[in-house]
Amino acid sequence: MRYLMHNREASLKLEKRIKDYFLKIKTIEIKINFLNKEYIGIIDVESFRWLSNFDCFNCLTNCCVQFPYNFNSKAREVILNNLKEYNELTKAVSIMKEEGMTEKEIEESIKLDDMLIPKEFEEKVFDRCTCSCVYIDRSLCALHKICIDKGMTLEEIIDTKPFWCSIYPLEMIEDGNKLYIFVPTQGNNFLSMNDCDFPCMNIEKAKSPYFRRENPIGFKIGEYKAFIENYYSVLNYIFGDEFTEKILEKLEITIEKIEDEQYIKKR
Structure with missing residues (x-):
């Protein structure tokens, strides 16, 4: 069990x-x-x-307090195709650059690494899901927000986000x-x-x-x-x-x- x-x-x-x-x-x-x-x-x-x-x-509480179980190929594609908005929301790309990664290395990490970041960054550089973000003063999921901004349906969003x-x-x-x-x-x-x-x-x-x-x-x-x-x-x-x-x-x-x-x- x-x-x-x-x-x-x-x-x-x-x-x-x-x-x-x-x-x-x-x-x-x-x-x-x-x-x-x-x-x-x-x-x-x-x-x-x-x-x-x-x-x-309308929530000011961050409930995304851990890393999800997996990101599928659809989630990775949405993030890579909207990398500027993803970084504006999460600062994840900027943080990885500050850690010495190149743009190409960051994109490869988003494509291949389990949590969209190098394994050694988990719990050290990032203490929770990189999609966790604050938009103005609201705690949101950056991936969810990008999907909505792009006009995706409920079904498409469910198929994109970690289950x-x-x-x-x-x-x-x-x-x-x-x-x-x-x-x-x-x-x-x-x-x-x-x-x-x-x-x-x-x-x-x-x-x-x-x-x-x-x-x-x-x-x-x-x-x-x-x-x-x-x-x-x-x-x-x-x-x-x-x-x-x-x-x-x-x-x-x-x-x-x-x-x-x-x-x-x-x-």
Whole structure:
């Protein structure tokens, strides 16, 4: 048993906690085909009711605190074709030049190195994903912003970004052909690999005077919706109609209007 796309096996203690948790809650099982493999998805359906508000373009908190699992060829191509904007957002090219790299060496690194930078730069020159950036005063993903600026669709952006970044904060735990799937909530976050204690996933934090003072824009309380509503288009594209419709049916939720705020160009 291991967290999806994570190499380290879960400890026996954690494995027991995961299985015990899923035995005591209401779940639905769905056949899932993705990442070139067929799984039986065991879904913590109630967790998809968790209130969320992915107002990323109004967020002053940097949630990209690590390196992603991989960049595909599409991501590398987008960055290389928009190297000036990428550097304006991240300063990554300028930093690598300061470290003595030539333009050609930098482009080769973006083409070939796992994290778009030489291995020896990881955790030393760069302490997190090089796409993590601050645009004016907002914490954003440079790759995501470039994709939106170029008019790419939601589906094209998902196919371009590292897979794990597109589905964050959804958790998936692989156990043979089984895939335990849950949204991190106060009731199950002890099983979560990711840090999800951010205002987008914590309405109480968004209500707090401290947060309102530190982040006075966005995150309107009335805009918080069930996770399945906010992530419907992403989940539907990755997992298919049966996945999203069964969850909506089980939760008795009807979506009247789908708004993909994270994937719409901002003026």
